[in-house]
Amino acid sequence: MGASRYFAASIKPVSLKFMKVVDHIKQAKSTLFSIEILPPLKGKSIQSIFDGIDPLMEFKPSFVDVTYHREEYLYKKREGGYLEKVSIRKRPGTVGICAAIMNKYHVDAVPHIICGGFSKEETENALIDLHFLGIDNVLALRGDSIKTEPEFVPEPNGHAYAIDLVKQVKQMNHGKYMIDDLVDVAPTNFCIGVAGYPEKHFEAPNMVSDLRHLKAKIDAGAEYIVTQMFFDNAQYFDFVKKCREMDINVPIIPGLKILTTKRQATVLPKIFKIDIPQDMLEQIEKCKTDAEVKEVGIEWCIQQSKQLIKEKVPCLHYYTMGTSETTRRVASQVF
Numbered sequence: 521m522g523a524s525r526y527f528a529a530s531i532k533p534v535s536l537k538f539m540k541v542v543d544h545i546k547q548a549k550s551t552l553f554s555i556e557i558l559p560p561l562k563g564k565s566i567q568s569i570f571d572g573i574d575p576l577m578e579f580k581p582s583f584v585d586v587t588y589h590r591e592e593y594l595y596k597k598r599e600g601g602y603l604e605k606v607s608i609r610k611r612p613g614t615v616g617i618c619a620a621i622m623n624k625y626h627v628d629a630v631p632h633i634i635c636g637g638f639s640k641e642e643t644e645n646a647l648i649d650l651h652f653l654g655i656d657n658v659l660a661l662r663g664d665s666i667k668t669e670p671e672f673v674p675e676p677n678g679h680a681y682a683i684d685l686v687k688q689v690k691q692m693n694h695g696k697y698m699i700d701d702l703v704d705v706a707p708t709n710f711c712i713g714v715a716g717y718p719e720k721h722f723e724a725p726n727m728v729s730d731l732r733h734l735k736a737k738i739d740a741g742a743e744y745i746v747t748q749m750f751f752d753n754a755q756y757f758d759f760v761k762k763c764r765e766m767d768i769n770v771p772i773i774p775g776l777k778i779l780t781t782k783r784q785a786t787v788l789p790k791i792f793k794i795d796i797p798q799d800m801l802e803q804i805e806k807c808k809t810d811a812e813v814k815e816v817g818i819e820w821c822i823q824q825s826k827q828l829i830k831e832k833v834p835c836l837h838y839y840t841m842g843t844s845e846t847t848r849r850v851a852s853q854v855f
C-alpha cells in the first residue's frame with residue numbers, strides 16, 4: 521500500500537510551463553536575464569552544475585544555455601615510445617544537463633547543437649532525444665574546428681554550415697525526417713537560435729558577407745540571434761543597425777562576458793576575434809593583481825549591462841564560463 525501510494529505520487533504530472541525563447545521575449549515587460557554554462561569536465565558530478573546555477577536563481581533566468589563540446593585529439597605515449605592518437609570529449613553531457621536543469625529548476629534549457637562531429641542521421645537522432653525530453657529550444661551552430669586541425673571539416677554526410685543544421689531542424693518541425701516513408705510522423709517543435717558576430721566572424725571575408733550568411737540562417741527558420749561577446753556596446757548597436765538594414769528583424773540577444781584576469785585581455789581577442797576597448801585596457805594595465813582586474817571587469821560589465829537595458833535590449837545573456845560569483849555580482853546591480 522505504502523509503495524503503491526509512493527508510486528502514484530511519483531508519477532503525478534507536475535505542471536511545468538516551459539516556453540520557447542522567443543515567447544519569453546514576446547511576453548517580457550523588461551530586459552530578461554539568461555546565462556550560458558559549460559558542461560563540467562568528464563568525471564565531475566552534476567552537482568558542480570547546480571552549484572554554479574543555484575546562486576543565480578534569485579535573478580530568475582528565463583533560460584539557461586548549455587554549450588556543446590566536440591571531441592579533441594590527444595597523443596598518448598605507449599610502450600616503445602609510440603604515440604597513439606586518442607579521440608576524447610572532455611566535456612560531455614550537454615543533453616543530460618539540460619534535462620536535469622529543467623527537472624530541478626523548471627527553467628528552460630537551451631542545448632547547443634553543432635555540425636562538427638555529427639552526420640545528418642546522428643543529428644536527427646539527437647534531436648529526437650531532445651524532443652522526447654520536452655526540450656523545445658536549440659541554438660544551432662557550426663562549431664569550431666577540432667583544436668589540432670587548421671580548419672573546420674564537416675563529418676562525412678554531415679553539415680558544413682549552421683544554416684544546414686537550421687534547415688534540418690526546420691524540416692523536422694514540419695514532420696520531415698531523413699527517411700521519407702515514415703507513417704504517422706510526429707513533428708518536432710523547436711525554437712531555433714543562431715550565433716551572430718558584432719565584430720564579424722573571423723572566417724568571413726567582410727562584414728557584408730557575414731551578415732548575408734546570417735540573414736540566410738534567419739530566412740531558413742532561425743527565430744533569434746545570440747551575439748558573440750563584446751566589450752564595447754557601440755559594436756553591438758552598430759551590428760543591430762546593420763542587421764535591421766539587411767532586413768534581419770528577429771531579436772538580437774547581446775552576449776556578455778565578465779573579464780577577470782589580465783591574461784584574458786590578450787587571450788579573449790585571440791580566441792574569439794574580438795577587441796578590448798582602449799579605455800578598458802588602460803584600466804586593466806594599471807592593475808597590480810588579477811583581483812583588481814576582476815573588479816575592473818565586473819564594473820565594466822555592470823556599466824555595459826545598464827546601458828544595454830536602457831536601450832531596451834530583449835535579454836542580457838551572460839557567459840558564466842562555469843563561475844557564478846562574478847555574474848551574481850553584476851546581476852545584483854542590474855536586475
Ligand code: FAD
Binds near residue numbers: 680
Ligand atoms: P556559420 O553560421 O556556419 O558561419 C561560419 C562561417 O561561415 C562564417 O564566417 C560565415 O560568414 C560563413 N558562412 C556561413 N554560411 C556560409 C555559406 N553557405 N557559404 C560560405 N560561407 C558561409 N562552438 C561550439 O563548438 N560549441 C558551442 O556550444 C558554441 N556555442 C556558441 C554560442 C554562441 C552565442 C556563439 C556566438 C558561438 C558559439 N560557438 C560554439 C562557436 C561557433 O561554433 C563558432 O564561432 C563557429 O566558428 C561558427 O559557428 P556559426 O554557427 O556562427 O557558423
